[in-house]
Amino acid sequence: MSERLREKLTILADAAKYDVSCSSSGSDRKNTNKGVGNGHASGICHTYTEDGRCVSLLKILLTNHCIFDCAYCVSRKSNDIERAAFTVDEVVELTMNFYRRNYIEGLFLSSGIFKNADFTMERLLRVVKKLRLEQNYNGYIHLKTIPGASDELIKEAGLYADRMSINLEMPTESGLKLLAPEKSHKDVIKPLSFVQNQIVQFKEEKKLIKSVPKFVPAGQSTQMVIGATPETDKEIMYTADAFYKNFALRRVYYSGYIPISNDTRMPILGTQPPLLRENRLYQTDWLMRFYGFNVRELLNDANPHLDIDIDPKLSWALRNLQHFPVDINAAPYRMILRIPGIGVSSAQKIVQARRFGKLHIYQLKNIGVAYSRAKHFIKCADTPFQLKDFQATQIKAFILAESHSKYLKTDTNQLILF
């Protein structure tokens, strides 16, 4: 019995690992009924795999049987792989026993679609209900919304899950049509907006009646596969931006496509996953969410792709040298945030500290500013006087000469034409 369980776990964890969402943050669920588990505001990463991704949740599929045949997915119908399915009790037992040993922060449950959407959703719902109602489990639950499932089922699931998500899969409708003709972005948008409306409604009611239960307290997220189809970075980030705005998503994940089949519509087997591109997209995502950048400043018709050799913030600064140098001792917080080499926490420290006196270079270094990068863009109390104005290309060359990017040395993806 235990041998079969180990086999199933291996198959169904392997099939679930391409979903990159790992976060366990944002839920404030309390352990009120003296059960087990609670939400942790910032989430906890309990371990990291050898590829450096965090493991916070037990991420598994209920089954990898699937009626769909999406070219980018390992569990597609036409793929010749081993299939398995957990019973509801097996998932509950695994979750409880892993959680009690402090291995995990919660459960991430997804599934291939078997029979139809409602049937699958109903099974997922049974797992979460059993955990919450029978096991007194208050830990994190991330549940996949199955596109096409009925509103009643989705609504009920939302009462038990902390986060729900549906993957966009491809950044554009045309990309999706190419690889998964049976699917469309509309199937994703409908349940996303349904859940979003419910979240808003429950929040409104909670203001009036305190006993209204929580509904998806950690919000919704989605994921896009990058590099399987030929979208530009601009198209990807504009889609992300629209989804952040329209559905109040907590996160959009970008997953570099890892070749899994010989399908001629996609990169061939053995192609390196676009890790650097993925990294640049996440940097852009962060700039949009925490640094007050508008996506149109970073990506537009003149610059449809992100620079590979420098990060998007530096790249924006070099294109907009008219805003620099910024005076550390006088500039508003939002401008300090835009200086390459200064992050959110350094920026906050700077604005607090400068009220006590003008800041000097040594203080900036101590506060944690990457000074060798920032020095080209700032003025502080003892900045050396400089006659010459450097060109953007010169500054870029200075910075690249000093940087030790792990990518540049191994950058073989990009061919130089001229």
Next chain:
Amino acid sequence: MIYIFDGSLEGLLTAVFEWFERKPSQVILETEKNYQPDAFKEVFYVQNDRKKADRVYNGLQKKLSKEWMRKFYCAYLSESPEIFNALFHFTTYIFLNDFAAEKNYGNTHVLAISKKAKSVEREKHRMEAFIRFQHTADGIFYCGIDPDFNVLPLIINHFKTRYADQQWVIYDLKRHYGLFYDLHKVEEITMELNLPNLKLPASHQLNEKEALYSNLWRDYFKSTNIESRKNTKLHIKHVPKRYWKYLTEKQIAHN
């Protein structure tokens, strides 16, 4: 001038009180353990005094936000010799200056404490993440740790609220004390057992299902990895090697 104290929080706070009584010029605060006699410097031995310490503590509470009181406490728990001196000077600095002086990140002591507190919080967070309980034969979930800093007081609440329906023990092997939760309250305990056994309980002391679940966890850890994205540098950055000894997924299966 050198002030010498016993390393306790009470001693540290008393030292601040004594300084305000006398206000000598340059003072360095050192623990008895680290003090090296010096021919040219005067020495003052701080005698712990609960009342004086309480007055300083209450005064500090009036000047500092909750967040900064926690930073103060965290920095103290780091047990690092140079931080005691920084805490001493930080406290006098706070009392001598106007409201919100702790926001002056340009000040070396403020920055030192803020940085040290951050390291301690990080270690605390790592313990919350890396502790791996083993289910023992008598039903207790046990884990032995040896954190860089004395973080047990900081993690009590987290484990108490999270694992409210199971008995657990977290034992600090380096500092020889631990926490025991008996389903109602958390108590401090010391155990008179041999060290190797505290580190890793023998298999006959464990619940019969323990081996199954630790193996399942190792299986899971292996199959959730994506081989073509291997990035050992990043892996080690997130899980430094000194923590591997705690981690079930990093141990070889013992069947």
